[in-house]
Amino acid sequence: MELTFNEVTYTYSPGTPFEFRALENLSLHVPSGSYTAIIGHTGSGKSTLIQHINALLQPTSGSVKVGDFVIEAGRKNKNLRSLREKTGIVFQYPEHQLFEETVEKDIAFGPKNFGVDEEEIRERVNKALEAVQLPEDMKEKSPFDLSGGQMRRVAIAGVLAMKPKVLVLDEPTAGLDPRGQKEMMDMFYSLHESEELTTVLVTHSMEDALTYADEVVILNEGRKYMQGAPLDVFKRKEELRQVQLDIPEVLEFLEKIEKEFGVSIEYNKQPLAELAKELTSRLGRRDDYE
Amino acid sequence: MNNSMIIGQYVPGTSLIHRLDPRTKILVIFFFVIIVFFANSVWSYSILTAFAIGTALATRVPLSFIVKGLKPVWFLIVFTFLLHLFVSRQGDILFSVLGFPFYEESLIQGGTLSLRFFLLILFTSLLTLTTSPIEITDAIEYLLHPLKKLRFPVHELALMMSISLRFIPTLMQEAEKISKAQASRGVDFRTGSLKDRVSAVIPLLIPLFVSAFKRAEELAMAMEARGYQGGEGRTKIRALLFRKKDYIVFFLFCLIMAATIGTRV
Ligand SMILES: Nc1ncnc2c1ncn2[C@@H]1O[C@H](COP(=O)(O)OP(=O)(O)O)[C@@H](O)[C@H]1O
Ligand SMILES: [Mg+2]
Numbered sequence: 001m002e003l004t005f006n007e008v009t010y011t012y013s014p015g016t017p018f019e020f021r022a023l024e025n026l027s028l029h030v031p032s033g034s035y036t037a038i039i040g041h042t043g044s045g046k047s048t049l050i051q052h053i054n055a056l057l058q059p060t061s062g063s064v065k066v067g068d069f070v071i072e073a074g075r076k077n078k079n080l081r082s083l084r085e086k087t088g089i090v091f092q093y094p095e096h097q098l099f100e101e102t103v104e105k106d107i108a109f110g111p112k113n114f115g116v117d118e119e120e121i122r123e124r125v126n127k128a129l130e131a132v133q134l135p136e137d138m139k140e141k142s143p144f145d146l147s148g149g150q151m152r153r154v155a156i157a158g159v160l161a162m163k164p165k166v167l168v169l170d171e172p173t174a175g176l177d178p179r180g181q182k183e184m185m186d187m188f189y190s191l192h193e194s195e196e197l198t199t200v201l202v203t204h205s206m207e208d209a210l211t212y213a214d215e216v217v218i219l220n221e222g223r224k225y226m227q228g229a230p231l232d233v234f235k236r237k238e239e240l241r242q243v244q245l246d247i248p249e250v251l252e253f254l255e256k257i258e259k260e261f262g263v264s265i266e267y268n269k270q271p272l273a274e275l276a277k278e279l280t281s282r283l284g285r286r287d288d289y290e
Numbered sequence: 291m292n293n294s295m296i297i298g299q300y301v302p303g304t305s306l307i308h309r310l311d312p313r314t315k316i317l318v319i320f321f322f323v324i325i326v327f328f329a330n331s332v333w334s335y336s337i338l339t340a341f342a343i344g345t346a347l348a349t350r351v352p353l354s355f356i357v358k359g360l361k362p363v364w365f366l367i368v369f370t371f372l373l374h375l376f377v378s379r380q381g382d383i384l385f386s387v388l389g390f391p392f393y394e395e396s397l398i399q400g401g402t403l404s405l406r407f408f409l410l411i412l413f414t415s416l417l418t419l420t421t422s423p424i425e426i427t428d429a430i431e432y433l434l435h436p437l438k439k440l441r442f443p444v445h446e447l448a449l450m451m452s453i454s455l456r457f458i459p460t461l462m463q464e465a466e467k468i469s470k471a472q473a474s475r476g477v478d479f480r481t482g483s484l485k486d487r488v489s490a491v492i493p494l495l496i497p498l499f500v501s502a503f504k505r506a507e508e509l510a511m512a513m514e515a516r517g518y519q520g521g522e523g524r525t526k527i528r529a530l531l532f533r534k535k536d537y538i539v540f541f542l543f544c545l546i547m548a549a550t551i552g553t554r555v
Contacts (some may be wrong), residue, residue, distance in 0.1 A: 017355055084476055088474070091471050096497055099492070109476075112476075113475060113476025113477060144500065159474075
């Protein structure tokens with residue numbers, strides 16, 4: 001499904017001393033089946049932005065279009081249920097939303113609310129568990145007996161079991177160990193491919209944006225600051241620095257190489273080993289360099 | 291969150307009222323509450339009303355915010371007035387509208403009762419509006435100090451209060467977050483039968499309790515790790531200090547009290 005933000009402004013607590021404009025005149029287009037990364041400093045409005053996608057928040061002015069659904073300022077939303085079924089949101093620290101007695105019941109909670117039948121639910125639970133790489137015998141355990149990382153996986157499985165068309169991930173790997181982070185990001189990417197999802201990833205990791213996304217949106221103080229293909233956006237190092245963002249380490253490294261040795265290497269997501277090979281061949285064997 | 295209720299809400303600021311010692315504010319309010327019940331004439335009510343509204347203005351919190359925040363209380367105030375008007379029938383008939391008689395005495399009684407009510411609510415809400423919960427707790431601990439002699443656990447009470455106050459906003463945020471997460475999983479908190487709505491609350495309450503207990507445990511551990519052993523011999527990082535402005539406020543308030551008593555009939 002395609003997402004369109006049309007001049008969206010969102011104000012928290014309007015008309016009070018706590019009034020705060022978290023999004024300002026933001027327009028954005030996310031094509032169906034794309035993988036978009038949203039990056040910005042803490043407080044730049046990323047979480048506010050994504051909560052518009054399933055109408056948890058309604059624009060103060062402007063409109064949001066999700067497939068055929070229109071969420072507009074000052075209009076009551078119809079068909080909320082079917083919108084929410086199609087948009088799965090993995091919130092920051094999703095393990096806080098677990099509540100059922102068993103892992104199985106918790107994963108089944110979403111599909112059940114949307115009226116999926118028992119047979120199908122059971123199937124979905126198994127598939128979701130497999131996707132997040134948890135063993136099947138975990139189904140009968142209480143989610144509160146699991147480790148933090150496992151709880152995170154269960155919560156994510158609960159969203160995947162809804163079979164959403166749009167998958168929204170709000171810093172899904174925050175607080176996981178590095179290997180767990182990579183596993184999880186790879187898992188989301190393969191789901192993105194196999195289920196033809198439209199994926200929106202909120203992240204602090206420039207590396208993840210570079211590796212997985214085909215479009216990057218930079219937010220700053222509630223406004224869209226930049227947008228484009230990852231490699232194009234990350235070329236604009238100075239502009240990024242102005243909003244306290246760095247470029248991915250690989251690019252930083254290649255830039256240093258160019259400065260030091262005058263050798264410029266085009267980065268197009270080649271693995272590190274390949275990059276190293278390319279580098280040695282371009283630099284020549286400098287045995288005399290010692 | 292649609293939170294228009296201001297009772298108990300703190301609005302940070304730098305006005306004179308904000309900067310007063312919290313003990314000053316609590317004492318002034320304490321005596322204000324008493325003195326309101328002494329007022330019984332047009333003059334004494336006018337003085338107190340002017341004082342309360344003047345203080346509200348001096349907080350520099352937008353008046354519209356205060357007025358809107360008292361919304362649930364307006365209802366009670368108006369209700370009190372109307373109840374008096376229609377139920378009690380004392381004094382002379384002042385005038386009648388559509389054959390309904392308005393009695394002088396009940397008009398006055400209803401009016402003064404509502405006014406008292408309004409003054410009390412307005413003035414006490416100014417305390418929480420301009421004083422952070424921590425300051426209020428410190429002040430209460432100080433003012434209740436004498437009770438320690440009677441083995442009343444003043445310090446523990448104050449600690450409990452400040453921890454609860456500190457965690458109310460956190461819990462509210464948490465509740466909002468979890469209810470959004472569950473709404474995204476298809477829970478409908480707004481429509482459906484009573485039974486549906488009650489069962490919709492379970493996915494909200496359980497995670498909330500779990501996280502509150504976890505937080506409490508972590509907090510207890512962190513406090514012990516940093517050597518907390520109760521109130522005995524504990525010093526304060528925020529020393530309360532009466533300054534010149536506090537004395538001036540006390541002096542002014544004494545004048546107001548004297549004027550109120552003096553204009554009684
Ligand atoms: N419920 C709320 N009420 C008031 N202000 C909020 C609320 N949620 C977020 N904000 C404010 O809106 C801004 C953007 O928040 P958020 O969208 O969570 O940013 P991000 O996810 O990029 O860190 C922040 O300054 C935050 O303080
Ligand atoms: Mg966020």
